Amino acid sequence: MGGVSKKPISNVEKRMKKEMEAQQKKASGKKTSKTGSEVISKNIVISNEMIKRVQDEIKKEKIITPYELATKSNITISVAKRILKELNSQGLIKESFKNRRTAVYMAA
Known part of the structure; x- marks a missing residue:
């Protein structure tokens, strides 16, 4: 009405x-x-300088996770995961444990 x-x-x-x-x-x-x-753009290029900083961090720790690396290096977790996968494929570190959520790496 x-x-x-x-x-x-x-x-x-x-x-x-x-x-x-x-x-x-x-x-x-x-x-x-x-x-x-x-x-921030997701197309982040991983430089050799960043990998060297990460390697220095890994030498200080017995085990490393993407979260720990991201907080110490001031990078995103996704970038930390990519760096750790790359270092694992190169044989500089080895993957000790992995499930669907996270992975744990050890210095080789």
Whole structure:
């Protein structure tokens, strides 16, 4: 009977604010996650310098996990996993335990 009611001004303002923020994000070109932190590109190149730093860290420890390496070297866990897999394939370290979630490596 009543028909469609007008939306409150506060809702219209919120919608306009969201649209402006979306336009600014597109203009800046930087991606952000749901938490608001900036997303870093996943195409990280592993340099020889980084591998040497990791080897120094491995020499100090008896066992190493991707999490420990990531926290000590200030890199992401996915990069730490790739580095450890590479070192394992080269024979510099050996994999002592692995399940679907994580792997544990030992110095060779």
